[in-house]
Amino acid sequence: MQSASDQVITFKIVNHGTSEYETLVALRQEILRTPLGLSFTTEELEKEKSHTHIVALLNDEIIATAGLVIESSSCKMRQVAVSKKFQGQGLGSLLMNFCEKYAKEKGIPSIYCHARHHVVPFYEKNGYVCEGDDFNEVGIIHTKMRKNL
16 A cells, blocks of 8 residues: 655646546546446536646645635635545645645635535544534535634
8 A cells, every 4th residue: 555644745736627637537536426326427527617626646646636616705625535545644634734725825714615424523633613404415414514714
């Protein structure tokens, strides 16, 4: 198993429609959609043109990704995915930090996400707080979580 902890991870903004974007979509499909028996639709991906796409790279390989949607007074972090071989090594937290820093630099006071129920403790560990009632999204329970920046 590879470890990200002893290697240099870099972060980068990726443009919609590029080959790197296609790679991050494939990673999201593998981690987030395939286990649920779902696939991204053309319409869903088309809506992402205005989103900010962030990737974590190890030796030019995309090993994690997250999307940001800048709103008027907050930022929604969505579609967070870490390659299976790098899960549990702190990479998700590094990705969160990068997303939070990016939003803060844009003058956004808070960031939120719709967390799948089983990853709520991960977000809590990273300073996020549950907000409101649980809800169903893509057929599974989610919780809205927010962090003030």
